[in-house]
Amino acid sequence: MQELMAVQMNDVVKQGRNKPIGPLNLDIPVGYVVALVGPNGSGKSTLLQFILQTLHPDEGSIRWFGQSYKNTLPLEIRQQISYVAEGPLLEESHMTVQEAAYFRGHWYPAWDQQRFEELLAIFSLQSQAKLNKMSKGERRKFEIAAALAVRPRLLLLDEPSSGLDPFAWTQMMDEIRTCLEGEDVTVIISTHIVDEIKRLADYVVLIHEGKVKGMVEKDAMLSQWVEVWARGQVQLMSPDVRSDVIEIQEDESGMHRFIVQNTPNILAKLAEEGLEVVRSRALELEETLGLWIKEQGPELTH
Amino acid sequence: MWVPIQINENSAEPLYHQIETQLRTLIVSEQISENTLLPSIRELAASLNCSVITIRRVYQDLEGEGLLRTRQGTGTFVATVDQVERNEYRRAVVQEAMEAAVNVGLSVQYGKEDMTSLFLEVLKQKYEPEA
Numbered sequence: 271m272q273e274l275m276a277v278q279m280n281d282v283v284k285q286g287r288n289k290p291i292g293p294l295n296l297d298i299p300v301g302y303v304v305a306l307v308g309p310n311g312s313g314k315s316t317l318l319q320f321i322l323q324t325l326h327p328d329e330g331s332i333r334w335f336g337q338s339y340k341n342t343l344p345l346e347i348r349q350q351i352s353y354v355a356e357g358p359l360l361e362e363s364h365m366t367v368q369e370a371a372y373f374r375g376h377w378y379p380a381w382d383q384q385r386f387e388e389l390l391a392i393f394s395l396q397s398q399a400k401l402n403k404m405s406k407g408e409r410r411k412f413e414i415a416a417a418l419a420v421r422p423r424l425l426l427l428d429e430p431s432s433g434l435d436p437f438a439w440t441q442m443m444d445e446i447r448t449c450l451e452g453e454d455v456t457v458i459i460s461t462h463i464v465d466e467i468k469r470l471a472d473y474v475v476l477i478h479e480g481k482v483k484g485m486v487e488k489d490a491m492l493s494q495w496v497e498v499w500a501r502g503q504v505q506l507m508s509p510d511v512r513s514d515v516i517e518i519q520e521d522e523s524g525m526h527r528f529i530v531q532n533t534p535n536i537l538a539k540l541a542e543e544g545l546e547v548v549r550s551r552a553l554e555l556e557e558t559l560g561l562w563i564k565e566q567g568p569e570l571t572h
Numbered sequence: 573m574w575v576p577i578q579i580n581e582n583s584a585e586p587l588y589h590q591i592e593t594q595l596r597t598l599i600v601s602e603q604i605s606e607n608t609l610l611p612s613i614r615e616l617a618a619s620l621n622c623s624v625i626t627i628r629r630v631y632q633d634l635e636g637e638g639l640l641r642t643r644q645g646t647g648t649f650v651a652t653v654d655q656v657e658r659n660e661y662r663r664a665v666v667q668e669a670m671e672a673a674v675n676v677g678l679s680v681q682y683g684k685e686d687m688t689s690l691f692l693e694v695l696k697q698k699y700e701p702e703a
Contacts, residue, residue, distance in 0.1 A: 302624065447618050472623035489626045493586040532584055541679045551582045 274300045274336060276424050276456040277321055282330035284316065291316050291480040293330060298458060298473075300335070303450065305467045305488070306460040307559060308477035314460040315356055317477065318426050321458070322353055334424075349378050352422030354413045354430050363402040367395055367412055371419075378420045386419035392441055406433040414442055418449050425449065427459040431466065443469055464555050468492075476562055483562065495553040495561065496532045501525055502545040511543055516561075529553065529561070575604070575611065579620055588626045592633055593668070599639050599650055600661035610640070610648045 276298045283292035291313045298304050306314045319325035320332060323343045331338055334347050362370045367390065375381035390397060393411035401409060410433045417425065425446075431439050443466070449455055461467060467474060467488065474491055476483040504518060504526045514531035521527070525548070530536060532552070540547055553561075577594045579587065598604045610616070613631065617624045631648050634640045639661075641651045653661070677687045 450614055450618075451612075469618075469621050472617075472625055487625050488623045489587045492581075493584070496584045532586070537584065537679065538675055547679060550584055552584055 275333065276300045276335060277458070278333040278336075279317075279320070280331045280333075282320060282327040282332060284320075284325070284327045286316075289313075289480055292327070294320075294482050296475065296482050296485065298456065300456050301454045302472040303457040303459065303470050304473045304475055304485070305471035306458060306475050306477055307462070307467065308483075309563070312477045313480045314477050315428050316480075318353070318428055318458065318460060321424075321426060322351065323348075349380070350423035351426065352378075352417040352420040352424070353426040354410075354417045354428060356428045356432075358401070358409050358413065365401055366397070367399050367401065368397040370401060370412070371397075371416065374416055374420070380421040382419050382421050385421070386415060389415035389418060389445060392445065393438060407435060407438060410434055411438055411442075414445070418445055421452065422449075423455060425455065425457045427457065427461075429460055429462065431461070431463055446470060467555060474559075476559065478563055491558055492555060493532050493552055494558055495529050496536060496550050497527065497529050497553060498537075498540065498547055499525060499527050499549040500540060500545040500547045502543075504528070504545070507543045507545075511539060573608065573611065574619070575616060577620060579622070587622050588629050591620065591622070591626065592630045593665075595630060596634060596637075596639060596661065597665050599634070600653070600658055600665060602658075604650055606650050606652045608650045609646075610650065612647060 277296070278298070279294045279296040281292070282294040284290065289311070294313075294317065296317075306317065308314055316325060320327055321334075334343065337347075339347070362373065365373065371381075371383070371386055375383065387397075393408075393415055395408060395411055395415065399408075401412065404412065410430070414427075414430055417427070427446075431442060434442060446457065447470075450457065457470070459466065459470065471488045473485050474488050475485045501524060504515075504520075507515070511530075514533065514536075516529050518526060518528040526545075530540070533539070537547055537550060575595065575598070577591055577598075579590055583590065604610075610631075611619070613624050613627045617627045620627075631640060631642070635642060635648075638657070639651055639653060640648050642648045674687065682690075
């Protein structure tokens with residue numbers, strides 16, 4: 271059975287004024303949460319704009335739910351996509367929460383007013399409040415509530431938690447999860463927050479310098495590397511084990527510390543190599559991402 | 573329902589293996605009784621902070637072992653396991669744990685004889701408390 275793709279990018283290129291983007295190649299399957307990670311300015315927001323067609327690539331092709339479209343995205347597809355942008359929507363600034371809800375309800379036929387009001391209550395927002403009088407965090411809460419009330423099939427979130435207090439953040443995470451209980455909802459979230467990746471993502475896509483470095487299963491990525499402290503003759507390791515080892519350091523007492531691919535029974539294998547393993551731990555997500563950027567990429571590409 | 577699975581994030585043991593081992597133990601020890609409806613893949617993934625891919629793999633593996641069954645449109649249930657099979661699973665679970673303990677012994681060069689006497693000592697402590 272062929273898996274349906276929510277978004278497919280094929281050699282998408284955009285020659286920016288200062289930074290070229292692409293070629294981007296990416297297949298995002300329906301029903302999963304995909305986290306876009308990468309340094310500032312690496313092209314995450316641009317990628318989301320390609321999906322929304324608010325930005326058109328110079329080259330390459332994009333497909334939505336298996337279809338490609340010339341020029342503009344048809345309304346019925348656009349209406350299934352919900353988006354929380356990096357910054358607030360300017361044309362809504364003079365509106366109250368209620369007016370903006372009416373405005374959005376007009377564009378999105380699946381707009382769920384009851385769900386929206388539920389979300390307003392959860393985030394403690396007043397429907398009479400003016401959007402441009404709100405704090406950054408409150409405005410963010412409105413954007414998230416409005417994006418979820420659309421009952422989207424594809425939800426695009428560009429650093430949704432920026433400006434949120436920890437309580438609102440927890441609520442946001444819960445509400446995104448509630449949204450996922452819907453039939454085959456796909457979420458693409460650009461984020462720097464490790465906890466967001468850990469709690470939400472099924473796949474992680476690393477974007478670096480305008481290119482997709484790969485897409486991996488989050489859990490496979492989390493258990494890809496182990497850091498090991500060991501005594502013994504590290505130089506005498508057999509080549510097939512040695513080739514899985516990176517970043518060896520040694521202290522004055524002869525203790526070695528290194529990172530090794532977490533292959534099955536790796537600790538037993540190291541013991542067979544004559545090493546006395548004193549301590550080991552799985553690498554944290556941010557450490558694994560750091561290695562990935564430095565070309566120590568997971569070989570578990572989707 | 574809540575599934576009492578505890579994940580050790582620091583462990584080198586892959587997540588799916590940790591979850592699979594614990595869920596198997598819960599089923600063969602009848603802590604989750606037969607015909608229980610398990611959480612949906614998305615729900616269990618959310619409660620364990622892991623991906624749906626991992627949970628799907630665990631459910632598929634345990635279904636392959638005959639411990640779970642999936643009814644289209646309803647969900648995943650704990651299968652009926654007969655006593656002979658249950659005993660086999662119990663034995664496999666215990667054997668795996670023992671092998672892990674022996675591996676720890678090997679990694680610190682603990683001798684076979686020391687290991688045996690330690691094993692007997694622990695056995696006595698656990699099975700004959702207050703004796």
